[in-house]
Amino acid sequence: MTSPYAEVIGDPIAQSKSPAIHSFWLERLGLSGRYGRCHVTQGDLSRYLHERRSDAAWRGCNVTMPHKQEVMPLLDSVDSVAKRIGAVNTVVRTSDGALTGYNTDAPGFLEPLGGRRFETVTLIGAGGAARAVLAALADAGTAWVSIQNRSLDKAEALLSEFGLKGSAVPLGASVPQADLLVNTSALGMTGQPALPPLLNHVAADGVVYDIVTSPLHTVLLQDAAERGLTVVDGLAMLIGQADHAFARFFGMRPPRHEDAELRRRILGGSGV
Structure with a gap:
């Protein structure tokens, strides 16, 4: 057999x-x-x-x-x-x-965060992975989510669908200071364009989470670690x-x- x-x-x-x-x-x-x-x-x-x-x-x-x-x-x-x-x-x-x-993306996303609750989140991307993250954030009681995406209509629709308060803004726009920054897009992946600078709007005790796994240590995570921020790589999820x-x-x-x-x-x- x-x-x-x-x-x-x-x-x-x-x-x-x-x-x-x-x-x-x-x-x-x-x-x-x-x-x-x-x-x-x-x-x-x-x-x-x-x-x-x-x-x-x-x-x-x-x-x-x-x-x-x-x-x-x-x-x-x-x-x-x-x-x-x-x-x-x-x-x-x-x-x-x-x-x-x-x-299984939603529980996979939450696992490395150890039950920590985040009030304000910045999310990059609005695809399938973003949907799982938003569902998890909604269940965890997140107060505000800023979605940065090329299609603002798509981002606004996701906020409404998952019952989240927040904003839809262009990539790299100024947003409220975040406790958690999550990249769910392909930006920063091997062979893809880089992310714009995003870390100025992350709290000093914030977490930067990049679900990209190739490379595992993305430029976003490297820059966040240099600033002393907590980082979570895509392998954890x-x-x-x-x-x-x-x-x-x-x-x-x-x-x-x-x-x-x-x-x-x-x-x-x-x-x-």
């Missing part, structure tokens, strides 16, 4: 660290299975799911940019959390070939959301007590 497998899909995808995370957990748990990556363009998304649906060894996939919203109408069902967020980052195949969508996806794919919770070793392996370049 072919061993079970899962993968991550996106465009681009070569930079994804998800295979390193899931492969580490499979190894540590001694499970038969594998986790890879698959480059899927927007035009190929429907064909990809159709082919995988008939593969009994395929347990599902994680979904990254730009497919988190486009994948939803192609699935048989979407769970309530993903429906509320309006984006799917995990697709699971059942034994009869049905495909169900989930979103990636590991947190992968925890929930791994359990759905392989039927066991991963060994989170080995997170430090997992990070060392990834940062050392092994398996990435």
Whole structure:
């Protein structure tokens, strides 16, 4: 019998660290299975799911940019959390070939923040990842969110949809001083344009959080660390959301007590 497998899909995808995370957990748990990556363009998304649906060894996939919203109408069902967020980052195949969508980004985002509540937040971007972050912030009782995005109408619609008070402003605009700055856009990612200066509007005891994972130490995080701000990198969120996806794919919770070793392996370049 072919061993079970899962993968991550996106465009681009070569930079994804998800295979390193899931492969580490499979190894540590001694499970038969594998986790890879698959480059899927927007035009190929429907064909990809159709082919995988008939593969009994395929347990599902994680979904990254730009497919988190486009994948939803192609699935048989979407769970309530993903429906509320309006984006799917995990697709699971059942034994009869049905495909169900989930979103593990919201708990993955909150995990490294350790339960801290933020009154004022600046958010960069308004895509699928931003939706998960906004849902998490709304549930946490955040008082004000400034969304910086090219499309102000899209940003304003998100604030209204998640019941958040705030403002929609162009990228780099002056905003209220933030306790938390989050970059959910592709800006600053390898091969993408850089972010404009943003740190002058972050409180001295604030947190700067960049979900980009390639590079892991983005210019934004480097500048924030030099200013003495607390920083959270994209790997922290990636590991947190992968925890929930791994359990759905392989039927066991991963060994989170080995997170430090997992990070060392990834940062050392092994398996990435």
